[in-house]
Amino acid sequence: MAATLAEPITVTPQPSGFGAQVTGLDLSRPLDAATLGQVKDAWARHAVLAFPGQPLSLEALEAFTLQIGPFGVDPFIKPMPGHPNVLELRREPDETSKNFGAGWHSDWSFQKEPPAATLLRSEVTPPVGGDTLFADCARAYDALSDGMKALLAPLQAVHSATRAYGTQGAYAKETQARTMQIIVSTEAEKTLTHPLVRTHPITGRKALFVSPTYTVGIEGLTYQESHAILGFLYRHMTQEQFIYRHSWSQGMLLMWDNRCTVHFAEGGYDGHLRVMHRTTVAGDVPV
Ligand code: SIN
Numbered sequence: 001m002a003a004t005l006a007e008p009i010t011v012t013p014q015p016s017g018f019g020a021q022v023t024g025l026d027l028s029r030p031l032d033a034a035t036l037g038q039v040k041d042a043w044a045r046h047a048v049l050a051f052p053g054q055p056l057s058l059e060a061l062e063a064f065t066l067q068i069g070p071f072g073v074d075p076f077i078k079p080m081p082g083h084p085n086v087l088e089l090r091r092e093p094d095e096t097s098k099n100f101g102a103g104w105h106s107d108w109s110f111q112k113e114p115p116a117a118t119l120l121r122s123e124v125t126p127p128v129g130g131d132t133l134f135a136d137c138a139r140a141y142d143a144l145s146d147g148m149k150a151l152l153a154p155l156q157a158v159h160s161a162t163r164a165y166g167t168q169g170a171y172a173k174e175t176q177a178r179t180m181q182i183i184v185s186t187e188a189e190k191t192l193t194h195p196l197v198r199t200h201p202i203t204g205r206k207a208l209f210v211s212p213t214y215t216v217g218i219e220g221l222t223y224q225e226s227h228a229i230l231g232f233l234y235r236h237m238t239q240e241q242f243i244y245r246h247s248w249s250q251g252m253l254l255m256w257d258n259r260c261t262v263h264f265a266e267g268g269y270d271g272h273l274r275v276m277h278r279t280t281v282a283g284d285v286p287v
Contacts, residue, residue, distance in 0.1 A: 009035065011042045018136040018261075019244035020046035027051060027253060028060045036067055043117075044202045048134050048244055048256045055251040056121055058083050058277060065119050065279040068255070072108065072115035072280030076165040076188060078181035080277075089120075089276040090179045091269075097176035099274075101265030103164075104135065104238060105213035106258045107280060110159040112192060116283035119255045124275040125248045129268025134244045137207040138260045140237035141197060152229075155196040156219040157210045161188035164213060193219050198286040200259050207260040208237055209286055237262070259283065 009024040020042060025031070031039065043049050056064065062085060065071065071085040080086045089100050107118050120132075141149070163169050165188035172184045196218065198209040212234050218226040246254060256263065 009038050009042070011038075011046070013046060014048075014244050016244040017241070018046060018139065019048035019050070019134060019246070021050045021052065023052065025051065025054075027054045027064045028056055030063065031067060040068070043255060043257065047136065047138075047261050048246065048254065050246060051253040051255070052249055053251060054121065054253045056253065058086055061119065061121055061253075061277055061279060062086065064253075065281060068117055068119070069281040072282045073111065074280060075108070075111075076161065076183045076185065078183065085279055087278045088180070089274075089278055091274045092179050093271050093273050095177065095179060096270070097174055097178045098170075099130075099265055099267040099269075100180055101132075101263070102267060103211075103213040104234065104262045104264045105211040106137075106209065106262045108161075109194065109209065109211060109214045109258070110161045110188075110190070110192065113285050114194075114283050115258050115280035117255055117281035118258060118278060119253060119281070120276050120278045121253045122248045122250055122276055124273050125250050125252075126269035126272035126274045128272065129266060130248060130272075130274050131266045131268075132246045132248070132254070133264045133266060134246065134256060135237050135262050135264075136242045136244070136260070137209065137237055137262060138200070138203075138205045140239075140242045141206050141208050143242075144236070149197075152197050152208075155221075155229075156193040157196040157215045157230075158191050158193050158217040158219055159214045160191040160216045161214060162191075162216065164188070191216060194286040198259065200257075201284055201287075203260075205260065208233055209259075210234075211262045238264075259286070 012021045108114050171182045
């Protein structure tokens with residue numbers, strides 16, 4: 001299939017101060033190098049890119065993902081049949097279990113090399129609810145005092161999937177039926193550390209890299225000490241001034257940067273079907 005011609009894409013920043021909408025592209029065909037460069041530049045600048053009107057097949061979603069970078073590894077959720085790198089985030093109208101992703105997190109931050117990007121495409125959007133909220137962890141870091149930045153600089157945060165996917169975690173205790181096939185495992189109970197403040201490999205900006213879903217403590221600090229610092233940071237980074245609220249339309253692709261944002265999938269659509277297709281792009285060891 002022929003590559004699309006290099007045309008300037010239109011990048012419209014969201015009023016929230018981060019995130020942007022990108023139009024003037026057909027993502028069902030391979031992008032030429034110049035256009036792909038424009039997309040990557042816009043992504044580095046805005047962190048969350050929305051591409052409306054992209055009715056992509058699963059194969060096209062996979063192909064565009066691979067233009068951004070190699071697939072990441074998605075643990076604990078059964079992928080789509082025949083598409084080992086695509087997750088279907090599906091919630092049926094009669095489901096009553098908590099919607100997937102309903103807690104602030106950066107995707108798979110408990111991995112040694114957490115994914116740089118997540119791509120999420122809306123297949124079926126409910127008529128109400130189902131927004132995805134993003135917090136800008138670089139702007140949140142910038143807004144801290146020099147004293148707090150100095151305090152955080154040497155700290156290593158401890159990450160684990162245990163609260164969600166561990167054998168005593170939220171999914172293990174769930175009693176309501178769920179369409180998505182979650183794999184609860186002792187693997188999820190492992191921990192590893194990442195710098196609490198990480199530096200973005202492309203922009204060089206520092207960002208808070210912690211979340212209430214996957215950060216279980218701070219190395220060398222007591223539970224109470226970690227809890228106090230992390231609690232302050234979660235309240236700080238999820239203030240209105242750092243949030244972009246993304247409202248979906250059918251056939252929209254969203255690509256976000258897990259290295260400098262956290263996100264939260266809002267519910268509010270009980271009684272309605274919501275279907276999303278998700279891929280990840282591999283990332284680096286956070287530094
Ligand atoms: C997620 O990847 O955390 C889910 C986001 C969403 O479904 O809006």
